[in-house]
Each structure stands twice: as C-alpha cells, then as structure tokens.
Amino acid sequence: MQFRDLQRQYQLQKPEIDAAMQQVAASSSFIMGPQVKALESDLATYVGVKHCLTCANGTDALTLALKAWGIGPGDAVFVPDFTFFSSAEVVALEGATPVFVDVKEETFNIDVNDLERAISATIAEGRLTPRVIITVDLFGLPADYTSIRRVADRYGLLVLEDGAQGFGGAFEGKRACSFGDISTTSFFPAKPLGCYGDGGAVFTDNDEWAALIDSYRVHGKGTFKYDNVRIGMNSRLDTLQAAILQVKFRAFRDEELDAVNKVADMYDEQLSSLSACLAVPVVPEGFLSSWAQYTIRLRNRETRDALQKYLKEHDIPSMVYYPKPMHLQTAFCHTVKEEMCPVATHLTDVVLSLPMHPYMHAEEVKAVCDAIRQFFD
Numbered sequence: 007m008q009f010r011d012l013q014r015q016y017q018l019q020k021p022e023i024d025a026a027m028q029q030v031a032a033s034s035s036f037i038m039g040p041q042v043k044a045l046e047s048d049l050a051t052y053v054g055v056k057h058c059l060t061c062a063n064g065t066d067a068l069t070l071a072l073k074a075w076g077i078g079p080g081d082a083v084f085v086p087d088f089t090f091f092s093s094a095e096v097v098a099l100e101g102a103t104p105v106f107v108d109v110k111e112e113t114f115n116i117d118v119n120d121l122e123r124a125i126s127a128t129i130a131e132g133r134l135t136p137r138v139i140i141t142v143d144l145f146g147l148p149a150d151y152t153s154i155r156r157v158a159d160r161y162g163l164l165v166l167e168d169g170a171q172g173f174g175g176a177f178e179g180k181r182a183c184s185f186g187d188i189s190t191t192s193f194f195p196a197k198p199l200g201c202y203g204d205g206g207a208v209f210t211d212n213d214e215w216a217a218l219i220d221s222y223r224v225h226g227k228g229t230f231k232y233d234n235v236r237i238g239m240n241s242r243l244d245t246l247q248a249a250i251l252q253v254k255f256r257a258f259r260d261e262e263l264d265a266v267n268k269v270a271d272m273y274d275e276q277l278s279s280l281s282a283c284l285a286v287p288v289v290p291e292g293f294l295s296s297w298a299q300y301t302i303r304l305r306n307r308e309t310r311d312a313l314q315k316y317l318k319e320h321d322i323p324s325m326v327y328y329p330k331p332m333h334l335q336t337a338f339c340h341t342v343k344e345e346m347c348p349v350a351t352h353l354t355d356v357v358l359s360l361p362m363h364p365y366m367h368a369e370e371v372k373a374v375c376d377a378i379r380q381f382f383d
C-alpha cells in the first residue's frame with residue numbers, strides 16, 4: 007500500500023499527460039509558454055481571485071508575497087507553531103522575525119486567542135512592528151478566517167494564507183487561496199494538486215501587489231526583461247509543469263476532490279468505534295477539507311509510536327507530521343522560549359497521518375482500519 011499513490015493517478019491520466027508533455031517538447035516553448043498563462047487563468051477563476059501568478063515552488067510563493075509587502079528587519083510576522091518549516095523560514099530569510107503562535111488541538115490550525123495574546127505581547131515589548139499573520143490551511147483544512155480577519159483588522163495586519171496543503175478546501179462557499187490579502191499554494195507532487203517536480207502559485211485581488219510579484223519572479227524586471235528595476239528572483243513555473251497541471255487540475259476539480267472526501271468519510275465511519283482510543287480529524291461546520299493528510303490523534307507518544315510500528319509490520323505506511331514544533335527547530339530555538347506553544351508541542355507527540363489519496367480503494371481503507379482495531383484489541 008502506498009501512503010499517497012501517485013503511480014495509480016498517473017496510470018489513469020497517462021494518455022492526456024503524455025500528450026501534454028509531448029506537445030511542450032515539440033513546441034520547445036519551455037519557459038513561460040502559453041500553458042503557463044492558461045493555467046494561471048483557470049486557477050484564478052477556480053479560486054475566485056483576480057490574479058494567479060505561478061512560480062517555482064510554494065516556498066518562493068511565500069517569499070514573493072513578503073517581498074511585495076516589503077517585509078524585512080524589525081518586522082514581526084505571526085506564524086503557527088505546528089506547520090512545515092517553510093511557513094517560518096521565509097520570514098527569517100527576509101530578515102524579519104517569526105513570532106510563533108499556538109494551534110487548536112482539534113483543527114491543527116492557528117489559535118486566534120493565542121494569536122491575539124502574541125500580538126499584544128509584541129506591541130507591549132516594543133522591539134518589533136507587527137505586520138503580517140501567516141495562516142496555514144494545515145492538512146487541507148482552511149484556518150478560521152472569520153476570527154483571523156477580525157484580529158487582523160483590529161491591529162492593522164496583513165493576512166498571508168499559506169495554502170500549500172489547502173488548495174481545493176473551502177469555507178462557506180469561498181475557496182482556499184482566496185482568504186489572504188495574498189494567498190499561496192504549492193504544487194509539490196504530494197500536495198492536493200501536485201505537478202511532476204516543484205511548482206507554486208500566488209493569488210491576490212490586488213493589482214499593485216500582482217504587478218510587483220510578476221516583477222520579483224523574473225529578476226525584478228521593469229517594463230521589459232533587460233530593464234531591472236529591483237532585486238528579484240528567478241522563480242517561474244516550467245511550461246512542462248504547467249501543461250501537466252492543466253490535465254491534473256481538471257481531474258482534481260471534477261473527480262479527485264469528491265473522491266478524497268469519500269475516503270475521509272470511510273475512515274471516519276470505520277474509526278468511530280475506536281473513539282475511546284483515538285480522535286479522528288475534525289472538519290467544523292461550513293468547512294471543506296482537501297485532505298492533504300488524514301491525521302488521527304492518539305493518547306500519548308508511546309501509543310502513537312507503537313501503533314506506527316504495528317502498522318509498518320503489516321505493510322501499512324504512516325507518517326508523523328510534524329515531529330517537532332517550529333519553536334524547537336534548531337534554526338529557531340536560540341530565539342524562543344522552551345515552554346511556549348504547549349498544544350503544538352503536545353500534537354508532535356500524538357499525531358499520526360494515515361495513507362490518504364483520491365484513488366484509495368475501499369478495501370485499502372478497511373485494511374488500515376482493521377489493523378488499527380487489531381492493535382487496540
């Protein structure tokens with residue numbers, strides 16, 4: 007059994023994907039070919055924002071947003087403590103300071119009460135200027151944007167939605183990657199919408215920021231390519247990846263998002279009898295997840311580690327996302343207090359992500375759930 011079966015997906019989409027790749031090879035339009043613009047237009051429409059600008063990966067997408075806003079030394083950027091390293095790495099790379107915020111145990115997403123506490127504490131300390139809240143749609147579930155927006159407005163902060171895992175998710179009819187002042191996603195192969203290498207995108211309704219990001223992604227270009235008006239990056243999406251994504255996006259939109267939610271429903275139902283031993287992921291009322299991960303919570307670290315070992319012995323792969331909170335990462339731990347963010351720290355001990363993808367068969371879900379039940383018996 008595969009944790010995320012990309013091979014099964016390719017076999018089903020092979021004729022279309024192979025044709026798309028051959029078309030790019032035949033055209034030799036490898037950089038910024040017509041497929042890139044066409045994909046950007048399709049994704050912007052789907053998400054419901056004015057501009058989509060693709061780039062080299064999801065980390066660059068976050069960096070491009072921070073550059074457009076001129077975030078740098080002396081600025082505080084609030085980041086959830088339970089996420090992939092990129093969400094905070096980009097802040098430090100721009101010379102700004104990440105301030106880690108605890109998360110909610112049930113949703114894994116940023117805790118708005120702790121966010122407000124962190125903002126107030128930063129203001130009271132007076133060393134840094136609060137500028138941006140980076141929210142993460144962890145494991146496919148959009149963060150609590152109603153409350154986040156209220157806090158952002160109260161303190162005059164910008165919201166940067168890290169939708170690397172969230173593409174396809176929704177809240178009250180609005181799609182993920184439309185909730186931030188700028189939002190980003192990643193097309194890393196294992197993300198909800200993945201390409202065949204690295205890729206990413208930035209989304210915004212703001213014309214001025216879109217124009218800046220378009221410049222930053224091509225060496226700070228001005229009115230033409232060899233007129234460079236600012237220090238930028240080389241961060242474009244290859245035409246080949248755009249052509250693959252055009253095919254994969256149609257399957258994602260028309261079939262995979264529904265299919266992966268059916269897999270989640272099967273897991274929920276079959277694991278419900280084990281509610282004394284484990285907690286299944288919570289999708290609050292009004293939210294839709296795109297299920298980048300299906301992550302259960304066990305009682306403690308010993309049980310989690312023992313279950314993972316048991317599953318491995320039965321050829322069932324599982325992953326611990328994430329084994330370390332941001333504030334304890336070696337790259338950051340000199341700047342922060344050991345005892346902060348207790349919920350995020352606890353989650354690193356008890357989470358376990360199970361095999362999850364739109365092409366999982368009912369028998370496979372059953373095999374995973376049966377093995378978990380046997381473990382507890």
Ligand SMILES: *Cc1c(COP(=O)(O)O)cnc(C)c1O
Nearest residue numbers: 063064065090092093170192194
């Ligand atoms: C994967 C990921 C990123 C980075 O995306 P890349 O395309 O790998 O650079 C950023 N944030 C989160 C939450 C991610 O999961």
